[in-house]
Amino acid sequence: MQAWIADPATRHLERVSRAVPVPAAHELLLRVRACGVCRTDLHVVDGDLPAHRPAVVPGHEVVGEVVALGPQAGRFRTGDRVGVPWLGGTCGACEFCRADRENLCDRPSFTGYDRDGGFADCCVADERYCVALPDRYDDVHAAPLLCAGLIGFRAWRMAGGASARRLGLWGFGAAAHLVCQVAVAHGQEVHAFTRQGDAGSQDFARRLGACWAGSSGDAPPGPLDASLLFAPVGELVPAALAVTRKGGVVVCGGIHMTRIPAFDYALLWGERQVRSVANLTRRDANDFMALAARLDLQVHARPYPLERADAALADLRAGKLDGAAVLVPGQA
C-alpha cells in the first residue's frame, strides 16, 4: 500500500510503500476512504511534539471501510463505514481511566502518533475506539468531524456549552467553523477573531452565523462570556482574557502553543479561568456524532488526492484553507 510517513528531521512527509497491516486482536483492517488533515499532524511532522513512533503514518480523522477483522473483533462487520479519531487506545487501569476521564490516560495511544494513522491506503484501528458516523455526511465531509469537530465540541463543553451567551472563537479554521455552527444552533452569539486583516476568514465566519468578526487585536462589541482558542499562538491567551467578563473562561484547544507571555494579574482577577482541553473520550465522540446527525453542519472540506498530502499540509501551514483539507486515496 501507499503511505506517507513523518520525518521530523526534514519537516516533511515522505511517501513510502508498505505492506498492508494485518489486524490483531480487537483491530479492524480499514480501507481508508478519506482522512482529514489536522494542525496536530503539522506538529507531528514538524517535530513540535516529541516523536513517539519512528516513521509514523500521520492522520487521525480517518473514515474507513472495514475490510477484515482481527480474531477478537466483532463490533463492526466488513463493509461498515467507521471513523477513527485521535484517541486510539487507553490503558483502562490508571486513575484517569477509572474515573471516566480516559482523555487524560497515563498510557494512551494516539492515532497517527503512537499508532499509524490514515495518510495511507489502509490502516488498522482498535474497534473499541472507533466511532460510527452519521449517514448524512459523505466520506470527505465526515472526516473533519473526527478531530476538528470533536475537539471543538469538547472545548465548547469545557466553556459551559450553550450557557456562554457571547462566545469568542480565536483562529477560524477547521475546528472553529464547525463549533461556530454548533453555537449558533444553540442561540449563542459568536465572535470570530482571525489573523490581522484576514478578511476572507472573517467573511467565512459571518456566513456561518458569527454576529461579529475581526482581527485578534480588535475589540468585540462587548465583553465575552467564554473564548475558545484554536490558533497555536500564546499571545492570544492574554488577548482573550482582556475581552472576557468576570467569571468567564478561556479554553485552549490545541495540543501545542507558542509560549504564553507574562501578563498582569488584573487580566485573571475576577474569577476568570484559563484552561486547556486535552484529547477526547469515547463519550465525547458518541455525543458529538449524535449532535452532528441532528444539526446538518455545513462542513467545508477541500479534497486532495492522497498523493498530494504534502501540498495539503503546506496549505494548512500557510493558512490558505477555509475549513479542512481532506486526503482521498485513489483520486490521483
Ligand SMILES: [Zn+2]
Ligand atoms: Zn489509562
Ligand SMILES: [Zn+2]
Ligand atoms: Zn486533530
